Amino acid sequence: MDTRLDTRPDTRLDYMDHASYLAFRALGHHPTLHYTWVYDRAVDLDALRRLSDRLHQGRFARVVEAAPGWGGRPRWVRPDAPVPIEVEPAMRPRSQIEQWSVEVSRRPIDPGAGPPWRFGVLRLDDGGSAVAIVVSHTVTDGVGVLLGLREAVEGLDLDLAYPRRGERGRSRLAHWREVIGSLPEKVRALRAVVRQMRAERSLPHRASTAALPAAAPAAEFSAPDPPVRDGAARVVTFVSEASWDACAERLGGTSNVLASALAARLGHHLGRVQQNGTVNLTIPVSVREGDEDLRGNALSSVVVTLDPAEVTHDLRPARAAMKAALSARDANQLPLLAALPLVPFVPVWLLRRLERFALGADVNAVGCSNLGRVTGPVERIDGRPCQYAWGQFNEPGRPTAELARMGGQGFLGVTFSGGRVVINAVAFRPGGDNSDEALLAMVHDVIAEFGLGPPLPW
Structure with a gap:
């Protein structure tokens, strides 16, 4: 049976992926998607090696080759070297799974130079195992990670055939032909942006309701700080899926709404x-158009405002607010979509300046994401089911000083696996206790507020 799909891609990056890559070049750090599997047995390393070989043929196996000149579109190419499986030499106790998994996520990942992902294996001292796979968010998003894993486990050949770096050499003449040919699109985008700016200028001025931090004094422009270990706390904890479902039903909500309610309380x-x-929540929304959609970041987002005082006893207002935000999403995203064709003309130095400016415009939003259900092939990456698994969103290397300038950080995500709801949280409070222990106690307080029962053990 032929399992090859006709998905030979246009190797140019989508504008959203191009923007993600430019942000990485400007800032020196970028988000990653991070999945961890836990077992009560030894994993089948031979099966994981076969999985790794298939990942090298799939949608993860690409890095960015920059355009030969200003204004051009970068392209996807094959990585220069294979990504090895990193088996830890020493065993660790089960209580250190999350610590080890975060260590894997902090190892260098580069969507341009490579490697585009990391693959780690840990043996536990109780005979169990853990596996971590961390992928650049420029290369793919959360839905793309699950698709790529499923395709690799099932042995589905996408026949992507990305060229090697430099293989499709582009002359300066060809580059400028491409840039000049794209000018009508760029002019339309610029006109749309100008129209949007004029429309916004005509609206009555409204002061933000956010409690903004004091603006930092202006500073001379300099290159971004080198990546260092960031100061954000990261924790993972578990509740039973039965108690989760019962709580959502009792409060008149859904699983997604309950996740948003926990984020609001956090x-x-x-x-x-x-x-x-x-509390303002920023919630990603997938716009991926089927399995053949090879964009890295097929994402949109909505902002939902919830009252944290009411969500612990009634989710119906939160449910209505989320429904309204999703209904208005297309209209709210139009300005961003209209401006995306201008991305190739934005220089890296300007992005650095814009980032520094944006850090003074924080609105205290909290990120919230339902990272889905780990089931089917993704549950069986070594051929047999894991105990449970979960996804996380990380941005390793973001300097602590940057987190402080932006007024802090807050994120809560949920994954469903093995009868558990895996809750992961990331937070940074300027001047506060940013230990993992303090954040875990806070998340456990939130769980108790919803009557979700005692957290499950590892």
């Missing part, structure tokens, strides 16, 4: 609230 505890006490 934002309340972190102090990431508006002046009226509400």
Whole structure:
């Protein structure tokens, strides 16, 4: 049976992926998607090696080759070297799985120079095992990670055939032909942006309701700080899926709404609230158009405002707010989509300046993401089911000083696996206790507020 799909791609990066790559070049760090599997047995290393070989033929196996000149579109090419499986030489206790997994996520990942992902294996001292796979968010998003893993486990050949770096040499003449040919699209984008700016200028001025940090004094422009270990706390904890479902039903919500409610309560505890006490949540929304969609970041997002005081006893208002935000998403995203064709004309130095400016415009939003259910092939990456698994969003290398300048950070995500709801949280509070222990206690307080029962053990 022929399992090859006709998906030979246009190797140019989508504008959203191009923007992600430019941000990495400007700032020296970028987000990653991070999945961890836990076992009560030894994993089959031979099966994982076969999985690794297939990943090298799939949608993870690409890096960015820059355009030969200003204004051009970068292209996807094959990585220069294979990504090895990194088997830890020493065993660790089960209680250190999350610590080890974060260590794997902090190893260098580069969507341009490579490697585009990391693959780690840990033996546990109780006879169990853990596996971690961390992928550059420029290369793919959360839905793309699950698709890529499923395709690799099932042995599905996408026949991507990305060229090697420099294989499709582009002359300066060809480059400028491409740039000049794209000018009508760029002019339309610029006109749309100008129209949007004029429309916004005509609206009555409204002061932000956010409790903004004091602006930092202006500083001379300099290159971004070299990547260092960031100061954000990261924790993972578990509740039973049965108690989760019962809570959502009892409060008149859904699983997605309950996840957003927990994020709102976490934002309340972190102090990431508006002046009226509400919490703004930023929630990603996939716009991937089927399995053949090879964009790295097929994503949109919505901002939902919730009242953290009411979500612990009634989810119906939160459910209505999420429905309204999703209904308005297309209209709210139009300005961003209209501007994307201008991305190739944005120089890296300007992105650095814009980032520094944006750090003074924080609105205390809390990120929230449902990272899906780990089931089917993704549950069986070595041929047999794992105990449970979960996904995480990380941005290793973001300097602590940058986190402080942006007024802190808050994120809560959930994954469903093995009868558990895996709750992961990331937070940084300027001047606060940013230990993992303090954040874990805070998340456990949030769980208790919803009557979700005691956290499950590892």
